Amino acid sequence: MNRTSQSSSWGLFLSVLVVLALVAAACSSDDPADTTVGTSAPTTTAGSGSTDTTAPPATTAAPDTGTEVNNPGVFVHGADDEPSTLDPAQVEPGEGGETVILQVYERLLEIGESGPEPVASLATEVPTVASGLISADGTVFTFPLREGVTFHDGTPFTADDVLFSWERAMTMDLPDGAAGVLSDTVDSMRVVDDFTFEVTLQEPNAAFLNAVVPAMVSSIVSQDAVEANGGVVAGEFNEFMSGNPVGTGAYKFVAWNRGEDLQFEVYDGYWGTPANLDLRIEIGASPDIRVLGLRAGDYDTIEADPSFIGDVQGAEGVTVDGEGLTVEPIHIGFNLKFDPADLPDNDRIPDGFLNDPRVRQAFNYVFDYNAFVNAALGGFGDFNPHYIPQGIFGYDPAAPVYDQQDLAKAEELFRAAGYWDEGFSISVVTEEANLFEVAALVFKDSIDDLNNPNMEITVAAVAEAVFDDAHASDPVPYAMWVKNADPFADPNAYLDSYALPDGEWGEIHDFRAGYADADRVQTLIDSARVELDPAARAVILSEIQQVLFDDPMWLIAAQEGVVSARRDWVQGYISNPLWPRPSIRFALLDKG
Amino acid sequence: MQIRDYILRRLMVLPVLIIGVSIIVFALTRVGGSPIGVYLQTGMTQEEVTELEERFHLDDPLPVQYAYWAGGVLTGELGWSGVAAAPVTDVFLPKLAATMELAVSAALVAVVLGIALGTFAGARRNRLPDHITRVFSISGAAMPLFWFAILLLIVFWVYLGWFPIGRSDPNIFARIDHPTNLYTIDSLLAGDFGAFKDAIWHLILPAATLGYGATAIIARMMRSSLVEELQEDYVDAARAKGLPERLVLRRHARRNALIPTVTVIGLSFGFLLQGSVVAEIIFRWPGLGRWMADSVLRGDQATIMAYVLFTSVLFLVVNLGVDVIYAYLDRRVVLGE
Numbered sequence: 001m002n003r004t005s006q007s008s009s010w011g012l013f014l015s016v017l018v019v020l021a022l023v024a025a026a027c028s029s030d031d032p033a034d035t036t037v038g039t040s041a042p043t044t045t046a047g048s049g050s051t052d053t054t055a056p057p058a059t060t061a062a063p064d065t066g067t068e069v070n071n072p073g074v075f076v077h078g079a080d081d082e083p084s085t086l087d088p089a090q091v092e093p094g095e096g097g098e099t100v101i102l103q104v105y106e107r108l109l110e111i112g113e114s115g116p117e118p119v120a121s122l123a124t125e126v127p128t129v130a131s132g133l134i135s136a137d138g139t140v141f142t143f144p145l146r147e148g149v150t151f152h153d154g155t156p157f158t159a160d161d162v163l164f165s166w167e168r169a170m171t172m173d174l175p176d177g178a179a180g181v182l183s184d185t186v187d188s189m190r191v192v193d194d195f196t197f198e199v200t201l202q203e204p205n206a207a208f209l210n211a212v213v214p215a216m217v218s219s220i221v222s223q224d225a226v227e228a229n230g231g232v233v234a235g236e237f238n239e240f241m242s243g244n245p246v247g248t249g250a251y252k253f254v255a256w257n258r259g260e261d262l263q264f265e266v267y268d269g270y271w272g273t274p275a276n277l278d279l280r281i282e283i284g285a286s287p288d289i290r291v292l293g294l295r296a297g298d299y300d301t302i303e304a305d306p307s308f309i310g311d312v313q314g315a316e317g318v319t320v321d322g323e324g325l326t327v328e329p330i331h332i333g334f335n336l337k338f339d340p341a342d343l344p345d346n347d348r349i350p351d352g353f354l355n356d357p358r359v360r361q362a363f364n365y366v367f368d369y370n371a372f373v374n375a376a377l378g379g380f381g382d383f384n385p386h387y388i389p390q391g392i393f394g395y396d397p398a399a400p401v402y403d404q405q406d407l408a409k410a411e412e413l414f415r416a417a418g419y420w421d422e423g424f425s426i427s428v429v430t431e432e433a434n435l436f437e438v439a440a441l442v443f444k445d446s447i448d449d450l451n452n453p454n455m456e457i458t459v460a461a462v463a464e465a466v467f468d469d470a471h472a473s474d475p476v477p478y479a480m481w482v483k484n485a486d487p488f489a490d491p492n493a494y495l496d497s498y499a500l501p502d503g504e505w506g507e508i509h510d511f512r513a514g515y516a517d518a519d520r521v522q523t524l525i526d527s528a529r530v531e532l533d534p535a536a537r538a539v540i541l542s543e544i545q546q547v548l549f550d551d552p553m554w555l556i557a558a559q560e561g562v563v564s565a566r567r568d569w570v571q572g573y574i575s576n577p578l579w580p581r582p583s584i585r586f587a588l589l590d591k592g
Numbered sequence: 593m594q595i596r597d598y599i600l601r602r603l604m605v606l607p608v609l610i611i612g613v614s615i616i617v618f619a620l621t622r623v624g625g626s627p628i629g630v631y632l633q634t635g636m637t638q639e640e641v642t643e644l645e646e647r648f649h650l651d652d653p654l655p656v657q658y659a660y661w662a663g664g665v666l667t668g669e670l671g672w673s674g675v676a677a678a679p680v681t682d683v684f685l686p687k688l689a690a691t692m693e694l695a696v697s698a699a700l701v702a703v704v705l706g707i708a709l710g711t712f713a714g715a716r717r718n719r720l721p722d723h724i725t726r727v728f729s730i731s732g733a734a735m736p737l738f739w740f741a742i743l744l745l746i747v748f749w750v751y752l753g754w755f756p757i758g759r760s761d762p763n764i765f766a767r768i769d770h771p772t773n774l775y776t777i778d779s780l781l782a783g784d785f786g787a788f789k790d791a792i793w794h795l796i797l798p799a800a801t802l803g804y805g806a807t808a809i810i811a812r813m814m815r816s817s818l819v820e821e822l823q824e825d826y827v828d829a830a831r832a833k834g835l836p837e838r839l840v841l842r843r844h845a846r847r848n849a850l851i852p853t854v855t856v857i858g859l860s861f862g863f864l865l866q867g868s869v870v871a872e873i874i875f876r877w878p879g880l881g882r883w884m885a886d887s888v889l890r891g892d893q894a895t896i897m898a899y900v901l902f903t904s905v906l907f908l909v910v911n912l913g914v915d916v917i918y919a920y921l922d923r924r925v926v927l928g929e
Contacts, residue, residue: 025770046771082676175640242677258676258683259878259886261762284886285876288742289757296750298757316647469628474638488627 001394010186013380029230042093068197069569069591070297075277077586078290082259082283083403088262089217090177093486094328098580099475100262103279103587104152105247107196108162109209110144111578113588116489120211122146122157122220123523126209129532137188138204138419138532145195149271151222152252159191164223168232176237178217182294186214203280204530206537209303210393211490216580250275250587258283259498275587276572294565300591301573303582305435306380312565319450319568322380322561324577327389327482329477330439331498332428332555334360335476337510346458348425349479355514362413364402364555368446371405373558376438380561386548387485387498389559391577393534394491394541400549402556407449414455423454429470430482444475474508489578492529493540499548500525509553516551567591595919602912612904613904614665616899618658627893630725648672661897671894675886688902689773691760691879692804694871696862697776697795700804702810702864703857709807710814710853711846715820723809732808737867740799741874748797755797758876765791798875802867806860813856817849824848849922858914865903873921 014355016413037449070076082099088105108127109118118126123143127133135143147156166189169179200279203209205380210550212218221241226232229240245253250272251264264279285293289312293299297316304312330473334354345351352430353359373381400427414420427518430440439461444457460478462470470477490496496503501511503525512518524544562577621627628641628650643652648671649660662668670680713725716870748755759765761773768782775793781786821827822845830840876882880899887895 082675082677102881175643255766257878258678259687259763259883260758260876263762282758282876284882286873289745289876292742292745292750293757296753298749371907463889463891464629465889469626469891472641 004424010159012132012267018545035192045300047572055137059427069567071280071300075279075283075586075589075591076298076300077279077286077582077584078289078293079283080283080287080303083174083256083262085237086166086256086325087177087238087241087244087418088177088216088221089172089218090237090242091176093177093178093216093488094160094581096581099281099582100245100253101216101219101247102580102585103251103264104245104249105216106249106254107214107216107220108145108219109213111214113212113516113574113585115576116210116391116578118214123164126229127449131274137256138530139201140201141208143191143199145197146271148355149194149248150269151225151246151248152267152269153225154245154269155224156224157220157248158194158310159197160194161223162197163189163191164226166218168221170219171232172236174237175504178215179523181215181217189210190196190406196407202533205489206532206534207492211488211493213330214489215242219247223340229540240377242517251279260333260463269566275586276590277586294567297567299567300570301564301566301582304563306376306378306561307435308563308565309378309380311501317568318565319570320565322491322563323575324562325384325390326562326577327391327487327489327559327561327584329384329387329483329559330435330482330557331345332363332439332443332474332480332482332557333509334363334514334553334555335479335481335509336514336571337508339475342475343479344458344460346425347427347479348417348423349421349426353419353424356417356419356477357514357516358413358417359419360514360555361419361550364552365406365410366443366446366450367402367555367557368405368442369403370451371445372439372442373526374384376442377558378436378558378562381558382560384551384556385545386554386556387494388491388545389485389494389550392489392491392494394450394528394538395540396545399542399545402417402552403551405446405449412453413518414450420452422454423456425458427446427460428480428482429460429462429467430471433465435481435560437461442557443555449563471560474529476508482557487578487580492525493527495525495544496510498554499544509582514551514553521547521551595726595916597739597918598919601652601872602915604804606908606912609908610905614662614901614907615658617900617904618661620623621893621900622654623898624658627891632918646807665898665901670898672737673883673892673895675890675895676883680894684880684898684902686770687775687878687880690775691865691868691872692876693774693776693879694795694798694877694879697799698864698867698871699857699861700805701799702806704760704858705803706807706810706857706888707814707850707853708751711813711818711841711849713811714818714822714849715841717822724898727814729808729812729815729849732804733804737801737805738874740804741798741871744797744801757797758796759791759794759878761790761794762789783929791793798871801875802871806863809860809863810853810856814849817852818845821849823847847921851918854921855914856919858910861910862907865906 004387066524077097079096081096083100084095085091085097086100086137088101091101097228106121108121110121112119120126122145123142124146129136129143145159145162151157156300166182166186169177170183173179173183185201185205185208186199188200188363190198192198226238226241230238243256250267250270252267254263254265256262258519261283262281266275266278282299287308290299290302291308294302294312295315297317300573305503309320312318326457336354369383373379383401385396385399385401411420427444428440430436440459444459447457471481485494485498498505499521500506501515501522515521524540524547528537528540528544531540541564562575564573564575566573571592572588574588577583628645630797649657668681670684673680673683676683709725713722716722747759749757765775765786768778768784768787770778771781772778774790776788779791827845830844868879869885871877872879872882873885883895884899
């Protein structure tokens, strides 16, 4: 060997040695099977308002089971988005923070393990007229409260905390929160005694017990924790509470490592059945990595949607199933109040076009529902009537539903309305790279199926923030858009948002300019809201679904299926689509 | 001109460049529209949107918004990250540390292996080791980073279970203090060898993935330079003097061959930072890259501006460093020849 090769060989030898040393050091590490992903970003730790990178470990003893599991003692869930807040007063329905709030906080009543009916939680019973806890006129509700409950900071739970929590949300009234759920309903509140709380409503409200009381915004927070950390300021969010939940739930918050994970430990002082395992929610893994993590056994459950099925079905040690439907229908909105000057340049929309019910019906007949459900949702989805999702009280399986593409009927309606020859060119705005964009593309293809060169749909797929900006504008600068509905537990919440002429979207889209009989729609929805007799209310809701079928303000592409992907070792799995995503109460689960 | 004067002159220009960069960063980010989108929720009323705009000073004229932002940068207040749900400043440093730890580890692998392989191949031009090194190098440069990363994950995480993803075992990570936010350094400072092993264990896959591409480029450049230098007259003269081949290579040819290679190493650091976005997403590494990618997708402009400003300044500083090394290696740079 000459000297040149000797010298370079030494360099190479040393380099390889360094790498091997690193590998050797790593290979002698603690048991890799018990190693999962980790932390580094600022850690917000329960009980402190500052960053703390020395959070205690979130572990307990492994369950006494015979099956070998990864991460014994801690349940690991692979989630999608980073929460934007963990404060019930600030969280938006459907947002990632609700997942945490469901586990850490409790409400007077909760949605039970099956169905939409509320069950007792911090209240000891569900008020009824028969028990005398609801006044005869349906406006005064009395809640007997549970004694012996303590918050995670050790303070006792009393009726004062309920009053404080609800008043706090309404006082803060944050634009990004859902305080309106309470303030639009509640007239007054009072503490009767330490363990009795009374609420008077503005008017009888059939949705109060199953949509207002169990809502995340109605969670009971520790008054002491709030007052010791910034208190309550109208219109301002509380930075401490947005990152440090202090509730009474089965899980006690430990740490939030931004971009990495949220850690919780079993709350030893829990009044009910304690959780089996500590909990770690790992944040931000892309869908492919979540699937790999599930297959590797590092995740016990993952946030999944129908597009995951093919990747995990049949994988060893993994169970995949579809149980029920989400209550967030994917819909295409018809904006009757657009300003032509705001629309994209190539849009061409005849005057009064979307105001004509026949046009909106035609669009509903055009859509290829089966293509969307079978292809985009992998068969995990279904159709639902306007505008009450399956699984919600009042859903009428006999109500008419748009579930088949009928091009002949669509053409007939376009011709009858006088727009077949004139046609249109409309841009449909949607978030890019998700199911909503697929729904928009299916819609475009469906219009193309009409073979009318004068009818054109353009899909404007934009970044989420750009879409949110457009979506929050009034008027919306597009004539059509695709997204999903917010989840609610009561039909009137949907109807108020998505059908009421003077409701949330009714005003933004100007439903009054489109409904053939707006007053009738308004009257029907108003009467359903105050009707306390379930049977009578169901009849009204059924009638509403018929009216909205004839005069649709939305094209409902589908109700997406709830897909569960989990390790075989997960025990006691139960899911309710009415619980915030991923529709799981982790305290009920075990593994082994 | 002395090297010291040269460095001082370059340092004096640096603040002007940074101010220029900050204006460009702010203006370009605002071209994409108002940053309000990341704070909006479905169904907000116009009044609520206005309230949010007031909260973040987005209703002020652009120069005023720039003044708020620039003032914030100077005082360490970079705004609120809608993606991280925390002040940008609070999140930035730990994530920067995570990214730097990954990038420096990858760079270490790339530089050490790249120079060694390039020297090894250059000294054996057109022989089997040279061909093997070429295949290795071209593969590293040609393979898409995301593909290679997922391949490694499937083999070493899912099937073999040898390496995890993420940055640490949460329980081990939590048992030590983190004064520098560099897990490897903090674990050594804490004298916790178990934590150090955990840090290395988690670094191997992402650093190998990221470092491979850069190794390939450095090795190719080193090899080419060395081959050229070995054909120079001064090398023949050194050999004719009877200098051992080992010393010819080490003291003469390799030192000169390092000049263009150092330039490539400087540029490779940029490659590593870019690549860290992909590596961090795939390996769930909690660094700036993944945070940035999320921020771009969600239009979190406070984060985007902080990141772009940081990387711009970093490039200015790295380039300055490369120029200084150049000056050290070749005095003609200082003399302006």
